[in-house]
Amino acid sequence: MELWYWFLELLPFSWVEFDFMKNALLSVILVSFLFGHLGAMVINRQMAFFSDAIGHAALTGIAIGVLLGFSEPLWVMIIFAIILSFGISYLRRISLASADTIIGLFMSFALALGVVLLSRGGNFNKYSKYLIGDILSITSQEIGWIILVILLVILFWIFHFNKLFLLSLNPSVAKSRKVNIWSLDFIFSALVAVVVTMSIQWIGLLVINSLLILPPSAARNIAKNTFQYIWISVIISLISGITGLMTSFYMGTATGATIVLFAMAFFLVSLTFKSKV
């Protein structure tokens, strides 16, 4: 952290005076990197709706945490999200056609339940930070957690990316090449659930899925193969993240939503590439 602070203080910007901005910048870079990678595979696996549901259902996770008496319900949220992702991937496995309907129903239910539980006694405002997100509140300890999660994802990416790619191509082809398809699907779902849930307090659950989905969607219009796809997605995610954070600092807007607007701009630009290819 010391090194990062020292490096940033060399830069000629007014925000380098604030420690919270230095922390925020580092975490935006880390989270964008993570989202760029995972989002690309979420789109390949056609799980955009799944990650959206996980984000919205987090509200129920918060409510359960609060009811159990935790002041910071993050762990309860994460455990809830893992259980939920297990349930959803099980549904994807047994019922092929109607999985989306079931996810949709469940998402509405979890969202409503969360709102009802948290608004008891008219205290919902206390939790609005989860809706909008507040990246400026991030602590060094939390950055440590993000780094740990990134290391986990990189390890997973090194050993299982190719298998996951084959699985998204066709499950039977993957199975014929000895890929353990169900456990792989579950581990990936759980990983996405953990990353999304962990990031909600900083990005905000209203926009978190856009942040996951927009960079790879833009990258799909530009890339010609998977290598390009992944890295264009990561680069777009990083640029949107950094410019979004800076803009939100100077304009006093919510960071998560500002980042999403930049990512959306990238998506619109990418559409012009699509017609050329």
Place this chain on the structure above:
Amino acid sequence: MTEIREPKKACGNCCTKLEHINVTLGVDSILEDINLHVHCGEFTALIGPNGAGKSTLLKVILGEVPYSGKLYFMDSLKNRPDSPIIGYVPQKLDFDRSSPVSILDIFASALSLRPVWTGYQKSIKEQAKAILSAVEGEHLLYRKVGHLSGGELQRVLLALALSPPPDLLLLDEPVSGMDVTGIELFYKLLHNFRKKYDMSTILVSHNIAKVSQYVDRIIFLNNRRVICDGPPEKVLTNSKLWETFKIDISQKTAISEE
């Protein structure tokens, strides 16, 4: 074709055996009491109307769906290897046409340990090129899957299923949606590979007339059960087969007329 394994000679002793296989998904029974014995070197067609359970039977052999009953593989020394090499050619890929997936991506992810997001090794490019040349598809290596014709993509998937040369090759309606020249070329290539390698082949198909020219054996599946099993000339004279397919065709016309 780059050989990872020496092709062996047909011995007729190795086999895939299915005994009393039942598959139930939820409350629906998909397959009931399937008993099959597929010898090596044998080219078997699995035919039957939609919903008969053909694709599910392939998935049982792959180990993708849970089943009750016994499934085992035996090699020529009467050993029972748990996991023979299986090649599988799907009907289609679960990708839309705009996906940024190149043919090289598919080969690199299947044949190399190096994760595709870190780039492509030169050796894997050459290996993939060599494999593709065997299916007249060398020029397709850097193309996106969405830019290939149906026939080209199925040839690529056949080449993939054959590397490494499998003990058992499973094809799930591989030529549906292809034009006539594409189908001819596909069967010609398949025929050549079968002469070169000793492998059992199971082909799921709708097209009885076409497959009967090529296969040694036809298994007719209907209503979750094996109705008829034997060499083409025997199965094709079975009246039940013709009844089923006539009904199937008239149903299709009825639906399209509505």
